[in-house]
Amino acid sequence: MSEILRVENLTQQFRLDKSLLDKLHWEKGRITLRERVVKAVNGISFHVERGEAFGLVGESGCGKSTTARTIIGLNRPTSGDILFDGKSTAAMDKGERFALHKQMQMIFQDPYASLNPRMTVMDIVTEPILFHKLAGSRQEAEQRAYALLERVGIRPELASRFPHQFSGGQRQRIGIARALAVNPQFIVADEPVSALDVSIQAQILNLLMDLKEERSLSYLFIAHDLSVVRHLCSRLAVMYLGRIVEMGSREQIFEHPSHPYTQLLLAAAPKLTGSSIAGYEIPEKEMPTVLDLPKGCAFCNRCRYASPQCETELPALREVELGHVSACHLCGKK
Ligand code: SF4
16 A cells, blocks of 8 residues: 555644734733644654545534644645655645646535535536546536535435535535545545444445445545444554554554553543443543643543553654554653
């Protein structure tokens, strides 16, 4: 296998205070200047092999969706690099970027919000085909759209309907057909089943797995639900407050998780994963804010193993075993 995507030391920050007025702040009886920066993604690195499904998992607010949006080109990275097929996306010219948009498509969490309510399903699916000039005529584009809709489980006679006339699961199928319309190699799926009923989730996951085999697709699969990732992904990374805290194969992460946060996630979903960590209660404490990251380990206030070293020293990712890394001071000591 060769790499299709490489993310190198990616950082994504957003300034909250744009104007001088935004920056003025009343504090202790004085007006001061402050600049608030959301540190959404803080130097993450990983790669996805061709034909692989790679999972990015973590709680809401951990930076996984920001990472997805940056990879797809919706945000410009603050620093770091994204390489597609070995080429830095930052170094691509306009023509190469246009071609990249065809190779890399996204499936969104909310299928309803991502579909134009004023367009029929046929128009939604044919639009990217015509935009990228993948059909010689409108009629040819429609033939391709009918075939795609049928493949994802939407009857062709429903193609003249509008998105609001479909259920959530059907809308996600239409979103998948639209993503596939340009024959991409790489799909970024951002929580594609989290808004759906459990029974529908399984159908959509099965469809995604079948399409991966049929079309030799590679996936970056974003999820907060470990059970979803377990079914689809062969490797995964766990994110916490904008950093990767553990990364490894499905077996390594699910059978012998190293990082206390991964253990917590597994303990939080005992029915779904079947692997409860005995005696590990979920702490009430919230994540620290991305506006003010702690100096040491960001998981410190929720970790039952925390020591004074954890409060002051940021743990680096270290190898636990071949292909399995974890960012914890206790790594290799427990
Ligand atoms: Fe817990 Fe310390 Fe490890 Fe962080 S570095 S996960 S606080 S033991």
